[in-house]
Amino acid sequence: MSNNITVEKYGPWAVIAGGSEGVGASFADQLAAAGLNLVLLARKPGPLEETAEAVRRTHGVEVRTLSVDLTEPGATKQIAELTEDVEVGLLVFNAGANTYGHEFVTGDLDRFGKVIELNINAQLALVQLFGAPMKERRRGGLLLVGSLAGFLGSAQISIYAAVKAFCRIFAEGLWVEMREHDVDVLEFVLGVTRTPAMARAGLNMDMPGLHVSEPEDVARQALAALGNGPVQVxxxxxxxVEIRSGVDRTKLVLGAYEASKKMLPPSSK
Incomplete structure (x- = not known):
């Protein structure tokens, strides 16, 4: 492996929330290649089991799976029971839900609530579940997958952008808290990435000048940057990121809106 992932620092088990496809599946493959056993969490049992079997066959590690909706009551309890007999040295929180193409005031409030529940509350619950033992052992890592959307309010993804902004600030504070206990914390910020979820959303990823990342590349970069928190892009x-952190935010917000309209599928415009 070209990164610094070792069983001694981040093993012997890693938990990947959102570990069935796309970036999550790439994390699973690369962590297994480094010798870590895996616990894969995702809603869809089909892709989840396919990824688990591919990792077992290719790398010979042990893989546990749990098909679970992280927004449902009792989800954290199920995960705790599944992992109570193993030592988890790395949590990768890659689970996410988006709101592409839905204006807030006319949108489904329950759906927006699910986005908040998954991206914020479920993440906090798993960080606490696995982070506390890491603190006691004085080793481990918490890798939270962020989004470029969290740097700027955006039309039709306003809730998603807002929760991702929360997650970035949370990662910064968590990094400060955990660094004196030798636990690495990183939010790794993704831009547009060619994942099955993005394809299902119908987004136009072939716009001229648009930078599109591949799942295996961003997973590799994230793992290599794990010790360089709190936030890497x-x-x-x-x-x-530099542009979105500028001073004239009114101009930036309007400019981002015009650009986003070119990516959204026709049904949402």
Whole structure:
């Protein structure tokens, strides 16, 4: 492996929330290649089991799976029971839900609530579940997958952008808290990434000048950057962060809106 992932630092088990496809499946493959056993969490049992079997066959590690909706009551309890007999040295929180193409005031409030529940409350619950033992052992890592959307309010994804902004600030504070206990914390910020979820959303990823990352590349970058928290950005998106952190935010918000309209599927415009 080209990163610094070792069983001694981040093993012997890693938990990947959102570990069935796309970036999550790439995390699973690369962590298993480093010798870590895996616990894969995702809603859809089909892709979940396919990824688990591929990792077992390719790398010979042990893989446990749990088909679970992290927004449902009792989800954290199920995960705790599944992992109570193993030592988890790495949590990768890659689960996420988006609101592409839905304006807030006319949207489904329950659906927005699910986005908040998954991206914030479920993440907090799993960080606490696995982070506390890491603190006691004085080793481990908490890798939270963020989004470029969290740097700027955006039309039709306003809730998603807001929760991702929360997650970035949370990662910064968590990094400060855990660094003196030798636990690495990183939010790794993704831009547009060619995942099955993005394809299902119908987004146009072939716009001229649009930087599109591949899942295996961003997973590799994230694992290599795990010790360099609190926040790192996927290659090719640095300029986007610099622009979105500018001073004239009114102009930025309007500019981002015009750009986003070119990506949204026709049904949402």
């Amino acid at each position: 996927a290659e090719g998106n640095e300029k986007g």
